[in-house]
Amino acid sequence: MNVKSVLMLTALLASSYTYAQTTNNQRDSLYIQEVEDSRSPDKVLHAEPLYIDLIRDLGARKGEKEWNIGLGLTDNLRFDSYEALIEYEWAPVDRLGLEVELPFTFYSPLNGTPQDSIPAHRLNSLKVAAQWSFLVDEPRATSMAIGYINAFELSDFRKFGAPLVRANRYNPFLIVAKRWGQNFHSLLYTGPLIEQHFQTRDVHVSYDINTSVHYMITGTRNFLGVEFNKTLDRGHFDMTLRPQMRLGVADHLLVGIVAGIPVNRSQERVSSFVRLIWEPGFRRHRATST
Template sequence: MERKNLKNTLIYTFLVLIGSTGYAQNSDSISLSPKVKHMEPLYIDLVRDLGARKGEKEFNLGSDFLNTNNYREYAVLAEYEFAPIDRLGLEIETDFSFYDKTNSESQIPENKLDKLILSAQYSFFVSPKYQTTMAIGYAHEFELTDFNSYDSAKFVTGMVYKPFFVAAKKWGESFHTLIFTGPMMSHNFDETYTSVDWQINTSLHYNIPNTHHFIGVEFNKEVVDSEFEMTMRPQLKLQLNEAFAVGLVAGFPIDNEKEKFSSFFRLIYEL
């Protein structure tokens, strides 16, 4: 009888362990909200991954070089983004701009901490079945005065209000498309009116199979003062390890007579 009871006890314990393991695995899968891995543009990047999961964090450093008819612009940015809850991404960004004349008669902007941007993005539709994600968001820009005017002018010179919509789809195993669009409402404190421009950014990316590297192109389009402007930005992302990635972008103006060739570099660190 003792052997029989011991045998029954062992069998019962084994079955309980199997059941609890299966339950733990199911619980882990249930605890993770659905998410589709989309390739994110490198120049006009998103607040956080579409379908962000609670606890995700990322830090970015970027540098931008722009050549115009009158001056060269060197810009540096720093971004910190995180997801406090599933599907919600928050971001804080600072941009510095420095200028250099292309000729002695050029009038150029002053060097400055260009702007402070606070952004939020919520993925309201995430469908692994259709490999599609859609999100809405808002970015609030504080435009700041130049370094030389800190003592004699307002520190904040204006605001830019930027609600936006994002839709992305994965096609098969490697191709990704995305659209990022919305109005840009600029209010300069020295003026009595608010100007409204539009941005319509589209992108196509190819994820190299069995890697986290991708190549692609962004088409950054804006309607500014009723004039259409577009810059094409081919790009490459190299995933160095699980945490670090590097993004390289070139800019070619298509319908923008003021700008010439530009380049952009982004260092990405996922915490």
């Protein structure tokens, strides 16, 4: 191959790369524009964490709604715990999100551990929540919200109804999210967790600091990322890394896959979690699929 041919091939490859980059940027811009500029009020496209998920999209618009079903498995050395949840979230007015959730946990002993020495199956709680986006800044691709989760904690199935509600959990929180350019997203979700036991009158306070970073794949709602779920509890610090990915399998349906890697928890090993997300009424921009 002579010098002229090499130069022509190099120019062709450079042109193809430039075209691909330009096309990708156009697809990203179209998708962001679809979310942010399709209608009022303002809204910024953010990647939402899959394990500690938001009550509703930041800058939620009236009429948005979503069903979630979650399934998880955690290895606790002496037993496995299986999580299951169903939740419904919706926006009755602009920028206000509401949610109702029913989380279940089931337990299975390991290595001959007696069944009566492990926790009993339970419907953990009835959770109700609200989230208000008080800042939506499109030029800076930044959103902020405050919210509150109230969980009425229920007795396990061995003692169900005696009492029915054994404790109450109060969880105010703050969210700060920013998109960097078109693909990179960061988010902070933090607040205290206050648990009040009705029979003993004990009050237990811990503090959660959940941060996440995601890369949204060009022109899609698919992303790769990681959550850093951190808890301060009576002088102890725990953290779990949760690498994750989200895939859009249809206009209305998304699947999220999460792995849990505890950093310094001696009684817990790796975990896994799958979230199915159904968004009735969602329509994807056709230009993003070309």
